[in-house]
Amino acid sequence: MSGRGRARRAAAVLLLVLAGQATPALAVTPPAGATVRGTGVVTWAASAQRVGEGADRAYRLIVKVSAGGTDLRVRLSNAFGDRPLTVDGAHAGLQAEGASLKPGSNRALTFDGEHTVTVPAGGTVWSDPLPGRVAAGARLAVSLRTPDARGPATGHELALTTSYLGRDADPGGAGDTGWAPTTGSWWYLDAISVRPAHPRTGAVVALGDSITDGWGSTPGRDRRWPDDLARRLRADGTGVANEGISGNRVLSDDDGGPSAGRRLERDVLSQPGVRTVILYEGVNDLKAHHGASAAEIVAGYREITERAHAAGLCVVGATVAPFKGWLQWDPAAEAVRREVNHQVRTGGDFDAVADVDRALRDPRDPARLRPDLDSGDHLHPDDDGMRAIAGAVDPPSRNCRR
Template sequence: MTGRSGRVRRLAAAVLVTLACQWAPVRAVTGPPAPAGRPPGQVVTWAASADRLGEGAAGRSYRLIVHTSVAGSDLRVRLSNAFGDRPLTLDGVRAGLRRAGAALVPGSDRPLTFRGSRAVTVPTGAAVWSDPLPGRVPAGADLAVSLHTPDAAGPATGHALAMQTSYVGQGDHTAETSGAGWTRPTGSWWYLDAVSVRPADPATRAVVVLGDSLTDGWQSTPGRDRRWPDYLARRLHAAPTAVRGVANEGMSGDKVLGDDAGTGAVHRLQRDVLSQPGARTLLLFEGVNDLKAHTGVTAADLIAGYRAIVRRAQAAGLCVVGATIGPFEGWSEWDPAAEAVRQEVNRFIRTGGAFDAVVDFDRVLRGPHEPTRLRSAFDNGDHLHLDDAGMRALAGAVDPRTLDCAR
């Protein structure tokens, strides 16, 4: 076994070096920071919904680990200051392939520029795209995006529930290949909210999943990319469809209508969905938080919210796939009134004709003998959130053909 393990390690190292060699230096251009419009020819390969994330700290570095969904060249990253109350300056931004922990594959790390400059100031409430980075990025790769903030302060923008360990260092460690300077782990992504590439096939597109903690991946195995959109990305990689990119815009606690646990789906649609490059389809899987919080939301209210999202997404040229709301009896906030609304809303999703296609997650998740409860094989124990098997089941219920409608 020792000899075989050694050969496997040598093979893995060779693959990583090969991937690293595909990256090339950046050609500098001049001008102001790139705006946050949709870069032409690009497709989103990773994304995370932005929210307020604690306080910014001066002189801090972040090495953020994200997982690509679709392969391509000319990588670009989007940096967000959506929730900041002052301009955000980043004087070092780099991207490379992660080897292990905070360490990078030697030779893979490259500086990113913003209209030719190594530094960028992101205006208050705004986001900017980097210049493209020549070289190919593989699908299913751990990408490390390293940032340094010389004078950050005030509210920071990021994604709290990453289900992935990233790394923090004091001082500028962005150019370091080793993990030595990255002394503190973080379970959040800071200032980074999207990564895009230029696929080899110009017909390639992406699906954006708009959801809550079930989509965010809560209770899936951390660090293993077992959120259901991750499983979906792996399925699409081998499926006969032009939709290959997956952007996970799940936000824990999110509602369709309310903004109390973060920006609600109706209000974050432009930033998190319609602005994503190469987006072909929106898959909407939200609503359980509106029901279980006893806010007085009726089926008519929730349906009106769905219709508003669908109208805006379709007007922007996207297909919209609606997912039914799963069961949650046994969760502390469940009651018969919320269940009645769930049933009425699910009837609308299945038969109301508002969506281009429907995926029946309720049918997948419900118990065979107790349809108001999660199937025990998928229940992580709180009767609402899913284990890895449940995440895999949701991805398996999505027909790849429904993600590429003719609109």
């Protein structure tokens, strides 16, 4: 099916009101874990991975939301845990600087009306809606404590954002006392949703590998390509969720986590308000070390696309960018890449195509990244390259139907 979409335009910038200003709470609070697609819009996400061992510790996790709206909710994940996880003292507020928060902004989160929640091994839970309004592009601090955590911890390794750890820190406080050391990962938090101003507003999920995860972009500056896409789509409140994992593959698991197909339900289909998924994976499958064929990769794309279509989503397929100069490049891998890209452009499986290859390739040597878009390793784009990827994406309209 040919692409019919136009990029959605962004939403009015809204002030986060987490304390004292009169946005009413919902009349009915749904139970924790009950919300799936359709009751809000995912405004931030990070795919769950195993990130180390659980500990008696507090976390102050810094994230930047995409869409604005009311009734903020957070999703906690114990996807890789081998035992129940207790979380208490969970709060959400506005970051001021470092670990300090804007005065009066830090508000307690509840789960089915309680301040403590137990997340089952392998499971997730959503918080209750938090009264107030969150601005598009706001930088939030989600603080929580895991008093009895042991065993494998769940989070996201490559945050490219500084968050904070504490032993005796107070998740409900606004100051930076006790919040040390820092961490470059997110722990236990894997999604945030809001209720947008317009009920038809939806979200886009970027399902990808290290390029989507932001490797090669400037840390701390929110210059991953999904961040650039979120800025592009801000005018109508569209949410953008980044579900990239470094090293991820279409066809098989790796040390970073399960394959794109195996994590599709958790990272895409379960997210609230999703209308479109952008599938940008494949380079890790075709690199010479792994050696998948073009037919195998395209079949993997097709399986993911069919499942997304069955769930009512539009699917944007992205061509694979060049990577000549990377250690695992060879002419055979290049031939597979070109065949995969031909199938993405002409195979008719996708609702739209983002031609990332065309946006990034060097016209003098199409097997290489343009030098001015290369982070230096010949695989990962720099900040300008990330913007070029976002510019190549034209999501189908929210009224896409098959």
